[in-house]
Amino acid sequence: MDVQSVIACNNRSSKTSSHKEAQVMTAVPTSSSLLLACVLIFSACSLPSSSVGSQAVSVASLFPSSLCSSSSSDNAVNNRKSTLSVIHRFGPCNRGSSSKDRQNHAQLLRQDDERVSSIQSKLSGIAGDQSLASSNVRIPAKSGSTFAIGNYVVTIGLGNPKKDLNVLFDTGSDLTWTQCRPCAGFCYNQTDQVFDPSQSSSYANVSCSSTTCSQIRSGTSAAPGCAGSACVYGVKYGDGSFTVGLFATERLTLSPAEVIENFQFGCGQNNRGLFGRVAGLIGLGRDRISLVEQTASKYGRYFSYCLPSLSSSLGHLSFGNSGGSSAFTPMITLSDPSFYGINLVGISVGGNKLSIPQTIFSNAGTVIDSGTTITRLPQTAYKALQAAFRQGMKNYTMVPAVSPFDTCYDFSKYDEVSIPKVMFTFGGGLNVDLDPTGILYVLSRAQVCLAFAGNADDRSVGIYGNTQQKTFEVTYDVAGGRIGFGPNGCQ
Numbered sequence: 001m002d003v004q005s006v007i008a009c010n011n012r013s014s015k016t017s018s019h020k021e022a023q024v025m026t027a028v029p030t031s032s033s034l035l036l037a038c039v040l041i042f043s044a045c046s047l048p049s050s051s052v053g054s055q056a057v058s059v060a061s062l063f064p065s066s067l068c069s070s071s072s073s074d075n076a077v078n079n080r081k082s083t084l085s086v087i088h089r090f091g092p093c094n095r096g097s098s099s100k101d102r103q104n105h106a107q108l109l110r111q112d113d114e115r116v117s118s119i120q121s122k123l124s125g126i127a128g129d130q131s132l133a134s135s136n137v138r139i140p141a142k143s144g145s146t147f148a149i150g151n152y153v154v155t156i157g158l159g160n161p162k163k164d165l166n167v168l169f170d171t172g173s174d175l176t177w178t179q180c181r182p183c184a185g186f187c188y189n190q191t192d193q194v195f196d197p198s199q200s201s202s203y204a205n206v207s208c209s210s211t212t213c214s215q216i217r218s219g220t221s222a223a224p225g226c227a228g229s230a231c232v233y234g235v236k237y238g239d240g241s242f243t244v245g246l247f248a249t250e251r252l253t254l255s256p257a258e259v260i261e262n263f264q265f266g267c268g269q270n271n272r273g274l275f276g277r278v279a280g281l282i283g284l285g286r287d288r289i290s291l292v293e294q295t296a297s298k299y300g301r302y303f304s305y306c307l308p309s310l311s312s313s314l315g316h317l318s319f320g321n322s323g324g325s326s327a328f329t330p331m332i333t334l335s336d337p338s339f340y341g342i343n344l345v346g347i348s349v350g351g352n353k354l355s356i357p358q359t360i361f362s363n364a365g366t367v368i369d370s371g372t373t374i375t376r377l378p379q380t381a382y383k384a385l386q387a388a389f390r391q392g393m394k395n396y397t398m399v400p401a402v403s404p405f406d407t408c409y410d411f412s413k414y415d416e417v418s419i420p421k422v423m424f425t426f427g428g429g430l431n432v433d434l435d436p437t438g439i440l441y442v443l444s445r446a447q448v449c450l451a452f453a454g455n456a457d458d459r460s461v462g463i464y465g466n467t468q469q470k471t472f473e474v475t476y477d478v479a480g481g482r483i484g485f486g487p488n489g490c491q
């Protein structure tokens, strides 16, 4: 195959405070001493629940501001050197997003469906090469290649001298890449200047004959060949987006004090797809080319992030273990080992545990993903959640829903609403009491939806999505084999 033509090929194309004590305040104590005992033994205590099943939520608190509120409340970014600010791709803190992007729920939800389909087909072994036939970029998809992109963005520095690049971060992808000059094939428009390796003294091609190159070929992002002596990579995402280019090494600057030399990344010469105006992506998956694995000796395969409650606020992404108060659940390995699996064992609505057979969750398994927006549950589990939530929302007028939702309400007459609490329980007794912005997805004041969706059956894998992770410090202790949720990671 003519490799240059592979690279250059011309394609067609007010918050309530309820979440503050996530582990402790999930039920009503019958006496203060019981409360004390419960606080002392923390999450191991299960109390009878009753009237505190609902929470008052100010409707205004569900809406992002039109301005970026970069409050200094995010101490993590200020205090920890290996920490980056996280911004929502469609929010006002992203200097690359236009106001038009901001309200495009339909597009976001459609892409979310595509991402879910590709995760599910990868895990069910259905994924194959078939989608590639429709494209004239020959990228063997094999088992590994991934799917559409996430919604959260960080700024990294690449090269020497360093160039700042706005990139997506994704726990469901492994390869880090950015668009690169001379864009031999195609570069879509991005906010930052396109990275130019010829202007960097620290750039080097990975040799085609190196073990690293054969690994990337046999690994998750099979490469279609070599360009001269340089290694070529290619990744095709589940929605048809792709990036092809030179596999290279560079100096990666996460923060002024945190510089990683010889970081392996994709220098994309031909890039197409729904990447918005971001420069590329950093992959935080479990494969050996992910940032997590490449920095294993520095950060010990340990990272955490907090996704803000609103798209107008800042979150953070941190590498390395600097303490913190997360409670943990075991990390599970699913049939595709590049995903982070988690053991969902139960759901409570309004303080009452739903009666869902344990096997419904264990048969399907659950992926935790930073890039899926809306949590997908086995059909039986979703139906139980939906019924209990509707019961608790009887006072409000239901309105027609948009896919993937089926339970939406008109809040236009209210300043404050009372909504049922929703709590997820994971293996080992970890309870995660969701933030109100993790329960409701706001399309408009007149259409506020239960922010979950059901799978078509009970066999497809469940996905714990980023809406339900908001405000928690979500910790991936890959070396320790566990995932943690700490309350009040960010606002």
Ligand SMILES: *[C@@H]1O[C@H](CO)[C@@H](O)[C@H](O)[C@H]1NC(C)=O
Binding pocket: 188, 189
């Ligand atoms: C990229 O931006 C330029 C100038 O802003 C514009 O002329 C061009 O049409 C854009 N290209 C695409 C593919 O959107």
Ligand SMILES: *[C@@H]1O[C@H](CO)[C@@H](O)[C@H](O)[C@H]1NC(C)=O
Binding pocket: 203, 204, 205, 227, 228, 229, 230, 246
């Ligand atoms: C990397 O490889 C490409 C393709 O062979 C080549 O054009 C470029 O000059 C190489 N860059 C460096 C720094 O060696």
Ligand SMILES: *[C@@H]1O[C@H](CO)[C@@H](O)[C@H](O)[C@H]1NC(C)=O
Binding pocket: 391, 392, 393, 394, 395, 418
């Ligand atoms: C519904 O409204 C009534 C009257 O305002 C109130 O007493 C009741 O607690 C509300 N029910 C729920 C589930 O919020």
